Amino acid sequence: MDLGAITKYSALHAKPNGLILQYGTAGFRTKAEHLDHVMFRMGLLAVLRSKQTKSTIGVMVTASHNPEEDNGVKLVDPLGEMLAPSWEEHATYLANAEEQDMQRVLIDISEKEAVNLQQDAFVVIGRDTRPSSEKLSQSVIDGVTVLGGQFHDYGLLTTPQLHYMVYCRNTGGRYGKATIEGYYQKLSKAFVELTKQASCSGDEYRSLKVDCANGIGALKLREMEHYFSQGLSVQLFNDGSKGKLNHLCGADFVKSHQKPPQGMEIKSNERCCSFDGDADRIVYYYHDADGHFHLIDGDKIATLISSFLKELLVEIGESLNIGVVQTAYANGSSTRYLEEVMKVPVYCTKTGVKHLHHKAREFDIGVYFEANGHGTALFSTAVEMKIKQSAEQLEDKKRKAAKMLENIIDLFNQAAGDAISDMLVIEAILALKGLTVQQWDALYTDLPNRQLKVQVADRRVISTTNAERRAVTPPGLQEAINDLVKKYKLSRAFVRPSGTEDVVRVYAEADSQESADHLAHEVSLAVF
Numbered sequence: 001m002d003l004g005a006i007t008k009y010s011a012l013h014a015k016p017n018g019l020i021l022q023y024g025t026a027g028f029r030t031k032a033e034h035l036d037h038v039m040f041r042m043g044l045l046a047v048l049r050s051k052q053t054k055s056t057i058g059v060m061v062t063a064s065h066n067p068e069e070d071n072g073v074k075l076v077d078p079l080g081e082m083l084a085p086s087w088e089e090h091a092t093y094l095a096n097a098e099e100q101d102m103q104r105v106l107i108d109i110s111e112k113e114a115v116n117l118q119q120d121a122f123v124v125i126g127r128d129t130r131p132s133s134e135k136l137s138q139s140v141i142d143g144v145t146v147l148g149g150q151f152h153d154y155g156l157l158t159t160p161q162l163h164y165m166v167y168c169r170n171t172g173g174r175y176g177k178a179t180i181e182g183y184y185q186k187l188s189k190a191f192v193e194l195t196k197q198a199s200c201s202g203d204e205y206r207s208l209k210v211d212c213a214n215g216i217g218a219l220k221l222r223e224m225e226h227y228f229s230q231g232l233s234v235q236l237f238n239d240g241s242k243g244k245l246n247h248l249c250g251a252d253f254v255k256s257h258q259k260p261p262q263g264m265e266i267k268s269n270e271r272c273c274s275f276d277g278d279a280d281r282i283v284y285y286y287h288d289a290d291g292h293f294h295l296i297d298g299d300k301i302a303t304l305i306s307s308f309l310k311e312l313l314v315e316i317g318e319s320l321n322i323g324v325v326q327t328a329y330a331n332g333s334s335t336r337y338l339e340e341v342m343k344v345p346v347y348c349t350k351t352g353v354k355h356l357h358h359k360a361r362e363f364d365i366g367v368y369f370e371a372n373g374h375g376t377a378l379f380s381t382a383v384e385m386k387i388k389q390s391a392e393q394l395e396d397k398k399r400k401a402a403k404m405l406e407n408i409i410d411l412f413n414q415a416a417g418d419a420i421s422d423m424l425v426i427e428a429i430l431a432l433k434g435l436t437v438q439q440w441d442a443l444y445t446d447l448p449n450r451q452l453k454v455q456v457a458d459r460r461v462i463s464t465t466n467a468e469r470r471a472v473t474p475p476g477l478q479e480a481i482n483d484l485v486k487k488y489k490l491s492r493a494f495v496r497p498s499g500t501e502d503v504v505r506v507y508a509e510a511d512s513q514e515s516a517d518h519l520a521h522e523v524s525l526a527v528f
């Protein structure tokens, strides 16, 4: 390590005095103007992580669904997953080091993690469309090169595309080609094969309106659409030509306000979906004939996907263990439907993709979705091989089902939840099953629910257990929630400190909207 060079270059990316940031659920995230030093330092850290794992590491510059003025950064580990927890701590430690301590902190981390500094390092970088992203990703590159790392800058990418690139590069090309072209081809080929098998190819199945949150999703869908246009035509809205990123549009807006995005004209019963700003979340929706808005969130997406996978397995005659992973935010009706009607086991983890992803890995087939629309399905290597064999060896109907499953496996981005990939999976399943958006929505009825934010002096006084469904501290809070919940039918409520904002979040559901609203309000009063 050339320590002199680090000191010199670090001074060019100086940390604002007194600024303390934390590597949270989705990396660092704050106003873009405060992030230059963090980017440089994450370039340094990515090199150390790459040396330690002898693998390519990813760095993504994005703040997802946050306002355009914000930005953020997260590191992507060798198999395309989120950074390991011990390295999150190093990230926080390094980001907050004072200038004169930089060398010591880097040596400290290297020693703790037994990093061989002679080892080569390779880092890949991607960024979203925010005005600040290009310059910030240049600061990441500065950090990488100061430590002698090699890099490839992919430029504009969706977050899941960067995860895909990292995964491909570290699995010797087995998963796919680590190019944007490779990504488009892999997904489109699987999608077109699948939709060829769909008997109903009426227009209503072939077209979809997509709200791109004025973000990167628009650019990438434009590049990709001609690859899959045989199976689906997409009409893009909020494509960044006029509006501001994530402003009154996008998956987060639609999910949290339970209303359609601005800038999109919706006729009754038309199938629509929204991506978020970095295209790793998706939600669907439509207006019924009476003009009522219906949201189809991550829970219903997980239900559609896991039901379809289960049906295919039955058809093929394979008994594989399939599990669905949700968080406490999953609507109670979805959990009940999956367990009681579909007979699929459901598991609950803490909020944050890394927790769900980790749990989903335990199954032959693990489907995970957060209610907010982030999710995917994971298939064990043994399952992939088994299904490939079945697709070659079995006969007739069984063979057809195995082929379908083989293509579905290819269509999922197994490195991370991916709005483009999920959209194509959903569109293929709807076409194959001949389901309209209303029929999909009718699988079960969501329990009315309400989410609130509460500002408190210190959100850390609230700690939780049982996948965030029970409050442990402050004393008495859980008992108070229990008493409130008893007053309403089919009700449930929980509180948790946010991992991305300085607030406490309250969730409540009950048999009517009025009850859910009351319960949420009463619980938020109990938090004070």
Ligand code: 16G
Pocket: 025, 026, 351, 352, 353, 354, 370, 372, 374, 497, 498, 499, 500, 501, 505
């Ligand atoms: C981050 C997480 C998302 C989670 C959200 C919760 C990733 C990539 N993103 O955006 O999964 O739902 O945080 O935010 O892990 P909260 O803690 O503020 O409620």
Ligand code: ZN
Pocket: 064, 065, 159, 276, 277, 278, 279, 280, 281
């Ligand atoms: Zn996102």
